[in-house]
Amino acid sequence: MSTAQQFDVCSKCGTAPQDGAQLxxxxxxxxxxxxxxxxxxxxxxxxxxxxxxxxxxxxxxxxPGSAVKATRLLGGHNRPFYPVATIVPAxxxxxxxxxxxxxxxIVGLPLLIHRELEEVPVNVRNDADxxxxxxxxxxxxxxxxxxxxxxQKNIGPVxxxxxxxxxxxxxxxxxxxxxxxxxxxRFGDGPEFAMRLYKKEEFNKFCEQYKEDYANSxxxxxxxxxxxxx
Numbered sequence: 028m029s030t031a032q033q034f035d036v037c038s039k040c041g042t043a044p045q046d047g048a049q050l051x052x053x054x055x056x057x058x059x060x061x062x063x064x065x066x067x068x069x070x071x072x073x074x075x076x077x078x079x080x081x082x083x084x085x086x087x088x089x090x091p092g093s094a095v096k097a098t099r100l101l102g103g104h105n106r107p108f109y110p111v112a113t114i115v116p117a118x119x120x121x122x123x124x125x126x127x128x129x130x131x132x133i134v135g136l137p138l139l140i141h142r143e144l145e146e147v148p149v150n151v152r153n154d155a156d157x158x159x160x161x162x163x164x165x166x167x168x169x170x171x172x173x174x175x176x177x178x179q180k181n182i183g184p185v186x187x188x189x190x191x192x193x194x195x196x197x198x199x200x201x202x203x204x205x206x207x208x209x210x211x212x213r214f215g216d217g218p219e220f221a222m223r224l225y226k227k228e229e230f231n232k233f234c235e236q237y238k239e240d241y242a243n244s245x246x247x248x249x250x251x252x253x254x255x256x257x
Contacts, residue, residue: 036175038074038168039066055080058129059168076222077169079133089192090122096194097121101184102159108204110161110197113186121186126178128165130207134230136257137190138203140165144183153180164207172214172221198253202234209233231256 125139166178213221
């Protein structure tokens with residue numbers, strides 16, 4: 028297991044590191060944190076169902092050779108979902124310190140998320156203007172359907188890129204976000220129903236259906252212009 032980032036808690040017992048101790052990251056998926064071997068071993072029966080090694084580009088967190096088309100999401104209380112196209116330079120910190128969206132990694136299209144504001148401890152009171160629900164959905168735990176506390180409040184605006192350095196359009200991001208929403212709906216029936224969607228082919232089918240659903244809408248041209256598979 029490798030070392031966790033600040034603000035994470037043990038995925039099994041929910042405790043935060045104390046007195047300078049550090050959580051350890053699952054050495055395979057790089058997404059789940061544990062306070063020690065006991066919690067990791069106890070959790071393995073469930074965790075193995077979603078534990079997948081990320082693509083090499085995510086493991087290395089490499090900088091691209093040039094600027095990449097990406098997406099920004101401002102968030103904010105009562106602000107409509109509105110992803111904005113942007114250009115991210117090779118020197119942007121998202122490439123080296125961005126957090127991996129677990130569900131996006133599971134379906135083979137890992138996204139890196141960079142918080143543009145300094146992160147605050149989870150015990151700090153929530154500022155509604157920093158709510159960013161779409162990001163919370165992207166960061167849900169594939170085993171439980173709940174995002175870690177640090178991704179539930181005080182998120183603020185974020186920059187989002189594809190870890191494979193390919194362009195991430197606002198429409199593509201929207202599809203990934205809505206797939207996460209579908210997964211959350213399935214958690215209402217039980218984790219085993221949600222986990223049936225954890226396949227690349229299921230994600231691709233969802234995106235195709237998403238385009239069809241908008242075929243006769245005012246957004247038909249915008250959605251149809253998105254090439255699939257992502």
